[in-house]
Structures are given as C-alpha cells and as structure tokens.
Amino acid sequence: MGHTILVVEDERVQLESIAGFLLKQGYRVMTADRPAGALVIAGEEAVDLVLSDFRMPGMSGVELLAGLKQLNPDIDVIIMTAFGSVESATEAMKLGAIDYITKPVDLHRLIVMIRNTLERRQLASENRQLRRELAGRTGMAGVVSQSAAMNRVMSIASRAASSSAAVLITGETGTGKELVARALHYGGDRREGPFIAVNCAALPESLLESELFGHEKGAFSGADRQRKGRFEAAAGGTLFIDEVGDIPQSLQVKLLRVLQEKTYERVGSSQSLKADVRIVAATNRDLEAMVADGGFRSDLFYRLNVVPIRIPPLRERREDIGPLVDAFLSRFSTENGKPLCGLSREALDLLMKYPWPGNVRELENVIQQAVVLSRGDTIYMEELPLRVHEPKADIASAADGGFTRRVEAFERALIREALRDAGEVQTRAAELLGISERHLRYKLKKYGMKPG
Known part of the structure; x- marks a missing residue:
C-alpha cells in the first residue's frame, strides 16, 4: 500500500467522494468527520498527508493545524476551503499548511497537488537520511542545501549509493561534485573502504597512466621503484575520477577496458590485477558534445554514465x-x-x-x-x-x-x-x-x- 492520507471533512458526501477517489489512486486512506477524531488518528497512525476542510464545527482550522503540528511538526497539511475564504487558507499556510485548494474540489488538480507534496516529502526525507549517514560515518555536515533542485540530487545519490553502478556527476566548476561523490561512497556498502580521488586535469598526460594504474620499477625513465596506482589504492572502496573529460584518448581505451573486464596492469607489467573499485566520475565539460565531435569515446561515456547526476549551478x-x-x-x-x-x-x-x-x-x-x-x-x-x-x-x-x-x-x-x-x-x-x-x-x- 502507498502513502497514508487522512481526509478530514464534516460533509459526509464530500468525505466519501474524496476518500473513494484517493483509494482508486492507490493511497491508504483514513477519514474523520470531526477535527477531534482527526487528532486521535494522527496521534496513533503514521500519516503522511492530511487533507482537511478549514471550517468545521467544534474546532477552527487554525486550532486543528496547530494540534496536528504539535503531534508531528513534519506532517504535511493541505487545506480545502470555500472560494470566499481563500484569505483564511493563506493565513493557514503561514502557520504551516503546505498548500490549499478551493471548493468545489477539482479532483484532477487535487491529485497533482498531492503527488507533488508527497514527492517533495520523499526527497526531503531521503536527503535528511543521507545527511545523517554522512554525519555519523564521516563527521561531515553533508551537503548544505534546502532547494528542491539539490534535494533531487541527493535523492538520486541516496538511491544509487548502495549499488555498484558507475556514476557520472556533471556540473560547472565549484558546484560540489566531489562532496556528492563522497556522499555516494559513505552512503554505500563500500563505506568502510578507502575513498581515493584523482584529478585528471591536474596531471600531465605523461604521468596520468602511472597515476591511475601504477608502474613497475624501470618502466620508464625515473621509475626507480614500484608504485601503486589509484586503482590499487582504492581497492574495496571508491575511485573518484575528477575531470574525466580531460583524459586523453589513448588512456580512454585503457579505462574502458578496466570498466569492461574489471582488470588492469601496472605500467611495465603484464600481470593482471583485479579492479575491485566502485567508479564515480565527474566533469564540468559536455561529454555528449565531445562524443559527437570525436573527442571522447562513446563506449566509455555509456560505461561511465550508468547513473547520471547533474549538479545545478548556484x-x-x-x-x-x-x-x-x-x-x-x-x-x-x-x-x-x-x-x-x-x-x-x-x-x-x-x-x-x-x-x-x-x-x-x-x-x-x-x-x-x-x-x-x-x-x-x-x-x-x-x-x-x-x-x-x-x-x-x-x-x-x-x-x-x-x-x-x-x-x-x-x-x-x-x-x-x-x-x-x-x-x-x-x-x-x-x-x-x-x-x-x-x-x-x-x-x-x-x-x-x-x-x-
């Protein structure tokens, strides 16, 4: 059964009509024809949304709203009001109602309003949960935001965190791509493993391959000892490949092979090593445009872009x-x-x-x-x-x-x-x-x- 909606309406015909409609939409519906009964139900049941008439005998809409908020400060309330009482409903919104709809109730408009409200509630809940996990596991405050746009970002991140799928985070410079990558890591099953980051734009092409895969002693001039790469360092955890759009095409082929076969070799070695990492990549460039122009491999793009997350600019x-x-x-x-x-x-x-x-x-x-x-x-x-x-x-x-x-x-x-x-x-x-x-x-x- 879906979300639970409590309908509060003293007119029996209207109450049954709305309740029957919401039941057909797949919601769990509870009803009350008096405010006092609504408070009893809200105190005993896990109610996601209250749809309430504003003027009913025995208790004013303001008093009912205050009572509901006292029971559960996070409860969402939509007010139903007669056309001439819109001013009162607006006042109720100032006191904590999420929205209002005028009577006679347009059921199609009502269902859109309910879906939007419950979606916002779900996004906010997932965002709070992910922030709690971040705070508990890393001591970080998490992503600071209250916008719907960032709530959607964190909702996707929370759902993708426990999977092993590759994630591609896009967004302009300075939007917080690495912070979201860390949220994915610490919210997932690999949280006890390392989080290793590499910035492809900060490294010369000649060193990037060694940085990613490591090298053997004598593999090239100056390689006086064996060195582990970022893939090896991130074993059991997450490898965050930042500015992945800056990887030269010669290395794109090798990265694609790692994603396909889950193995790689150090530079100067023929021994295959297992790539036990979760890949999260990020870029501020338009990879789809680069694919169209031939600057980025389409097969690598699709391997990286399993779960796309776009961080909107500020x-x-x-x-x-x-x-x-x-x-x-x-x-x-x-x-x-x-x-x-x-x-x-x-x-x-x-x-x-x-x-x-x-x-x-x-x-x-x-x-x-x-x-x-x-x-x-x-x-x-x-x-x-x-x-x-x-x-x-x-x-x-x-x-x-x-x-x-x-x-x-x-x-x-x-x-x-x-x-x-x-x-x-x-x-x-x-x-x-x-x-x-x-x-x-x-x-x-x-x-x-x-x-x-």
Whole structure:
C-alpha cells in the first residue's frame, strides 16, 4: 500500500467522494468527520498527508493545524476551503499548511497537488537520511542545501549509493561534485573502504597512466621503484575520477577496458590485477558534445554514465545561498576566532543577486575573505569583494549577448581579479579560483587572455 492520507471533512458526501477517489489512486486512506477524531488518528497512525476542510464545527482550522503540528511538526497539511475564504487558507499556510485548494474540489488538480507534496516529502526525507549517514560515518555536515533542485540530487545519490553502478556527476566548476561523490561512497556498502580521488586535469598526460594504474620499477625513465596506482589504492572502496573529460584518448581505451573486464596492469607489467573499485566520475565539460565531435569515446561515456547526476549551478538554486552563507560564516568565524552575528540585510541581498560564476566555491571564498577583513560582529556590504557589487565593463557590454556570454564575462572578470591578487602568478591564481593550473591555462586560451 502507498502513502497514508487522512481526509478530514464534516460533509459526509464530500468525505466519501474524496476518500473513494484517493483509494482508486492507490493511497491508504483514513477519514474523520470531526477535527477531534482527526487528532486521535494522527496521534496513533503514521500519516503522511492530511487533507482537511478549514471550517468545521467544534474546532477552527487554525486550532486543528496547530494540534496536528504539535503531534508531528513534519506532517504535511493541505487545506480545502470555500472560494470566499481563500484569505483564511493563506493565513493557514503561514502557520504551516503546505498548500490549499478551493471548493468545489477539482479532483484532477487535487491529485497533482498531492503527488507533488508527497514527492517533495520523499526527497526531503531521503536527503535528511543521507545527511545523517554522512554525519555519523564521516563527521561531515553533508551537503548544505534546502532547494528542491539539490534535494533531487541527493535523492538520486541516496538511491544509487548502495549499488555498484558507475556514476557520472556533471556540473560547472565549484558546484560540489566531489562532496556528492563522497556522499555516494559513505552512503554505500563500500563505506568502510578507502575513498581515493584523482584529478585528471591536474596531471600531465605523461604521468596520468602511472597515476591511475601504477608502474613497475624501470618502466620508464625515473621509475626507480614500484608504485601503486589509484586503482590499487582504492581497492574495496571508491575511485573518484575528477575531470574525466580531460583524459586523453589513448588512456580512454585503457579505462574502458578496466570498466569492461574489471582488470588492469601496472605500467611495465603484464600481470593482471583485479579492479575491485566502485567508479564515480565527474566533469564540468559536455561529454555528449565531445562524443559527437570525436573527442571522447562513446563506449566509455555509456560505461561511465550508468547513473547520471547533474549538479545545478548556484544561480539556479538561490534558495541555497542563505544556508551556505550561514555554514561558511560559522566555519570561518571559528577558524579565525572572530565571533560574528551574521551579514547585514544589504550584504545578503547583494549575495543573492550575484550570478556566482564560480558557484559554491566562489561563495566560500567570498565569505572567508569577508570574515578575515571584518571589523565588527556583522559583515556589511562594503566588506564584500568589489566584484560582487560593482559591475565590470565587459560584463555590462555582454548584457545584450545572452546568458552564456554574460556568465563568460563574469568568468573573465573573476580570472583577471585572481591574477591581479596573485601578482600574475598562474599557479597562485588557480589556487585562489579553486581550479587546476591546467584548467586556468585552458580558460586563458579560450578567452584570449594574457597575464600581466
């Protein structure tokens, strides 16, 4: 049987009509024709959703809602109200009702509302469960979010965690791909094994094969001893292959073979080793486009993309900015020994409007800088970096060029500022941006930018 819905309605015909309809939709339905009876049922049964009339004898809708929330603060309540009482229903939503529908009830609209509510409830529940597992197993706070978009991401992650299927995490730089990869590892059956990460963009092509598979002594010039690779180090656990789109085609073939046959050889060896790892890959590149252009093998793409997870950029989930600000503020306040109350309203508004081309990593950098430079117990907008509240000339000129051009303009401005702060040293600038030096060089070439 599916979710349990409690229908509260003092009009018998209406009660039976709605209950019968919901039963046909596969729900477990309980009914009450009085608010007092509804409270008894809610106190004794595991109810997922309450569908209640707002005006009934013996108890007001506000009192019933308060009673239900006292029994279970997480219970979802949808209010049914006469057309002329919409204002009262709106007031009920302020007190904790999830939604309302006017009478006479449109059953098709009602079922859509119920499904959406129960889906949000399920996503939120799975997200909370995964965060509890992360906190218990790793001491991490987990993914900080309250948006529906990230709830969906964590729902997929929680369902995929216990499987052995390969997962491909996509998203822009700085969205938190490695954190989701860790959530997959610590939420799965391999949690007691190692979590090993390798960033393909940070390693020269000549060293990447050895880094992945290891090498034997004398395999190449400078190989003065045997070395285990990341596959061997991750045995019994998870291998996180970051920036998998940067793997050269010569190595793509070898990685495909590992995924197909579950074996590999160290460089300079003919002995096969078992690849006892769960593969989680990530990239900020469009692998499907690379496949179409011949830059990435289609067979490898499909092997990696068994469970796809796309992490949306921060600009698409602005509801997460506030919670992330609070989390970063708490962390950096503690690290720097500076107790802070928070941000001024103007400062937070500024952060909410900024497009965050560097995503969560850029927000983290901004809050860390603001905490270090703060003079009092509140961070004001004047203490935020210039780029957050002063538009750059090239950004303004890109305003009519579409969303992609505007984001690229922000990215160029961000790179220029990092290079300036780093004294034009690319290695340091890459660290400030939270990307590899190789990726920075790629961006400089892409935008035709030269340091200095």
